[in-house]
Amino acid sequence: MWKGKNVTVFVTGGIAAFKVATLVRLFVKAGANVEVAMTKSACEFITPLTFQVLTKNKVHTDTFDEDEASKVQHIHLADKTDVAVVVPATANTIAKMANGIADNFVTSTLLAITAPIFVASAMNEHMWENPATIRNVAQLKADGKVIIEPATGFLAEGYNGKGRLPEPEEIFEQVTFFESRRAYGSPLKGKSVLIAAGGTKERIDPVRYISNDSSGKMGYALAKAASVLGAEVQLVSTAKQLKVPFGVNVTYVESAREMEEVVTAQFPTTDVAVMVAAVSDYYVANRSDQKIKKQHNKSGLKLELAENPDILKGLGHSKKEGQVVIGFAAETEKVLEYAAAKLEKKKADAIIANDVSSSNIGFNADNHQVTILTKEGKQIPLPECSKDALALEIWKTLVAENVIR
Ligand SMILES: Cc1cc2nc3c(=O)[nH]c(=O)nc-3n(C[C@H](O)[C@H](O)[C@H](O)COP(=O)(O)O)c2cc1C
The missing domain is CATH 3.40.50.10300 (CoaB-like)
Known part of the structure; x- marks a missing residue:
């Protein structure tokens, strides 16, 4: 299923960013070519070097880091992406995606992608239940994005609630499920x-x-x-x-x-x-x-x-x-x-x-x-x-x- 596919993983600034290393490994192990793009906030939680080593690809963090004259990096990455996963998707990035804002490498690339986009969000329970987030998530669904809902469990804040990033294996399974369904049709x-x-x-x-x-x-x-x-x-x-x-x-x-x-x-x-x-x-x-x-x-x-x-x-x-x-x-x-x-x-x-x-x-x-x-x-x-x-x-x-x- 994943052999030879280009999977782009967009990491944004949530505490669950550390889990993405495992998710990236699962895609790599399954045979995908994985590229990672990170927001500035995401780099506060996990280093680009971690993903570079895991994927053997350069990690994208800056829209204006245009080191190849023949390519505009974010458009090039968007065009070659077969499947995109935004994980963990912060309330901030979700809001930007819902409104077509393109003010960093992650959001600019996401706006240019025509391939399926999966959004695995994780945030504080009250952020998730905020009417603004509810509106933004509904907009993403209406735009055809697949939302991987946060799980209920122990949050980084020290209490139970809905907002935890599902385990990497669970995210991998869900993305694989929807992609397989697309590949095989629905007989x-x-x-x-x-x-x-x-x-x-x-x-x-x-x-x-x-x-x-x-x-x-x-x-x-x-x-x-x-x-x-x-x-x-x-x-x-x-x-x-x-x-x-x-x-x-x-x-x-x-x-x-x-x-x-x-x-x-x-x-x-x-x-x-x-x-x-x-x-x-x-x-x-x-x-x-x-x-x-x-x-x-x-x-x-x-x-x-x-x-x-x-x-x-x-x-x-x-x-x-x-x-x-x-x-x-x-x-x-x-x-x-x-x-x-x-x-x-x-x-x-x-x-x-x-x-x-x-x-x-x-x-x-x-x-x-x-x-x-x-x-x-x-x-x-x-x-x-x-x-x-x-x-x-x-x-x-x-x-x-x-x-x-
Ligand atoms: C310790 C810490 C943990 C955070 N965890 C989350 C989170 O899980 N989800 C979220 O939406 N925002 C979280 N934030 C807030 C985001 O980092 C902040 O909104 C930031 O502007 C997001 O930027 P980005 O969407 O460009 O990555 C956290 C901030 C800090 C300082």
Whole structure:
């Protein structure tokens, strides 16, 4: 996504300027060519040298520092910018941007940029809530700038409030999200996508459970990709340890029966349901409400297992109103054969078959390889790649094959 892109970062005079060093590193690491421009006030908080070392580019601070006769620096930088990020954006610079003021290198360049501009603001809560700032931010939104809202938390002033600069990783994720959406278009726009992800846990007692090796990563990658491609995404997840992708709503569940309840309730308002969760086939019928003590007898401990609901089958066989139902088949042998049988048995619209016998791909791994089986009898193998890249390929293929219309 970022390889070869020119990202220009505009740093203005806020206390959070130190966080921009990390943000710049994230863009550089992702392959972007990063240039930094700073206001005079920003240089009070962090030195241009820091950014020069991180970006290997000269840092711009002065409009009249015209050391190359063939170029007007601020126009040259504006023209080559693919994406601009103003961070931290002070109330002062926001006010100038909203009014077209160009009185320093940062504001002059920003006025000349035609590429997307992201504004990540940070300021004291009362400055943020001041009617003048509210007016200026509204004006920037109306002008097509993307505002990355300040977070609520501990402010430099020593109290909690809205005004903190979001963490660099969060800003990077949001900018990447909007840029990916621009790059890929929005083939899932207007679609409501429901994704069940993660391995379910079946409690034995309050501190022990039976589960499986599913990490939930593939489900989260699908949720992230669907959101990038324009869908409204509801994730029903057991994987509390994973970061929820930007723009995705999540409901946490633990057991198969809890998952079924939430998925079934959301299904009527869903356009596409994807069951990528590894749902336990059985639950513990004699679950104990108290921690089970070690049994000092020869017969050991007996767990009684009862069958869980088959969520995918339930959705496939339900009275549908245009919903598309997609399942995953994780197999260790006869992968395509079992997946084809599952497609028919569950009355799904497509099954995504994956071989989980290798430790390089599948459960818990970062890479994956799948074959999509459609109910029209097509088998479409997708190349092995990262789960994020694969998720985008899966959605694009489902749209291209008319599984999702
Ligand atoms: C210690 C300190 C911290 C500041 N933090 C912020 C801030 O977080 N947000 C903000 O809008 N202004 C902040 N200011 C005020 C700006 O630096 C001031 O408005 C300045 O004129 C901004 O100039 P610039 O927009 O050209 O960078 C701070 C000032 C000081 C002295």
